[in-house]
Amino acid sequence: MTHWQGVFPAVTTKLDQDGSINLEATKASINRLIDNGVSGIIVLPMLGENASLLPQEKEAVIRAAKEAIAGRVPLLSGLAEISTAGAVASARKFQDYGAEGLMVFPSLGYKTDPRETAEWYKAIAGASDLPIMIYNNPIAYGVDVTPAVLEVLADCPTIVAVKEETGDVRRVTDMFIALGNRFDIFCGVDDQIVESMSLGATGWVSGMTNAWPKECVQIFNLCAAGNFAAARDLYRVMTPSFHLDTHVKLVQYIKMAEHLVYGAPEWTRAPRLPLTGEERERVIATITATIEQLKQMQSRRAA
Template identity: 40%
Template sequence: MRPSWTGVYPAVTTKFKENGDLDIPAFVKNVEFQIESGVSGIILGGSLGESSTLSADEKLQLVEALQPYRSKVPVIMNIAESSTVRAIEAAKKAEEAGADGLMLLPPLLYKADGDETVAYFKEVAASTSLPILLYNNPVDYKIEITVEMFKQLQDVENIEAVKESTRDLTNITRMKNAFGNRFKIMGGVDTLCLEALLLGADGLVAGLVCAFPKETVVLFELAKQGKVEEAVELYRWFMPLLEMDIHSKLVQYIKLCEVYTGIGTEFVRAPRKMITGVEREKITQTIEVALENRPSY
């Protein structure tokens, strides 16, 4: 299924067994719950999916595991590479494995300038027919994709959308003013998701959706229906959980949320470690309070 870049796209966590091996049944179980809850696409192998610990073959295994679901939602694979050659190779293999689209980060490790970053995106896009969502997150990845850079990319037909994670909400209006609807805009920061939608974002690439998909879908729908008061009420309930998405341990925190909602496991790959002690008590308290006051949908 071709991505529309509207609605809610979970950046799903990768499930592992206690020994560190991929846990495909647990991965698929979570994705099935996402689909039942009304999400519009699945993004795998992102930072929340512990991309840095996955081999290229493991990412393809995840794509292949979701082939039976492609008639229901598009399957998007993340590409995060430090080399143009490796990024092109990953794009080609993702297409061969049955991915419906790509999320593409700027080059990692080396802080490429604007011309280098634009060239990187163009070369990767030229290597595949898959639609591409660019990931604009200068806070974590140190390279901003500016409006001027997007002007150089607007003729690249398969670069269709951007995950907007600059933390500058004004950027949504800048993009709409500059390009109209040429690029779909996906809000990429959980703690700014309602604001992003109200300012014109077309959808969300979300984190806490991994544990709370129904609530995330309802929040999106309320915002798009103009039911702002209802959306704000749900957002205020959600916010203590959404704060976990902007913490360096978002993977561990969100996986613990998945355990509490019965749709995930807590195992992570080193150097990450499962949280313990006072930190764990604090996070579990936040989760338990949220569950005690969870709205019914």
């Protein structure tokens, strides 16, 4: 059975100002992430504006990522569909395009009950031999893959991991109590990574790693080594920016962080619009404060 661990950034799809996909910028960002030590790459997550892309654009992104990665780390693709038939078809297509795993959303068009949720994931798990990470984000999608639902899915060998994004860190322990080590548990929100790893999570699907891969990998590695004191020092510097990962406008906010940190394009696709006014100023101030504090921390260490 496949086991994933480490930092798997949810990669933003880079766009030009007219909304067209910039594949070269996307590939460059993937290379930057891998050069800074991430353990996997996830394209077409929510941060990748999955629901806003056409089918041929999704294919282009997966194939470009496959080329950029060149076998260095696993390539996962987000899979977000409305119908079971559409999700099954996409799972098969994405495998053909080069994806080596899937991060599967619940149905985007209908809030399934627990029985329907289990059947949704069973159908997709049977569509290909790709390993699957369940994307559990009930805050955004209204569907909770609870420990009880996971128990129903425990006999599906291709379902190997859960991106835990309920916002309640206690869920990590609840999953271990109910299921032991059956699923790899990934923290799915940036501002709970230290807490989640202290409870046994072994992976992190991260948004702000797009901007700060070196620092995020460092936090993860410190926690994995049990050095939580050092991890907390860095975590406290980065948490104000990590909080931006949990806002409804996380796509705009994280792309802004990438833009300010290393010059990546900030553009999103409508209906998402560029940040303006007080909101833009506030987000920029938060990010620039983190940039400055990281510089100060680095200077103190070098002294």
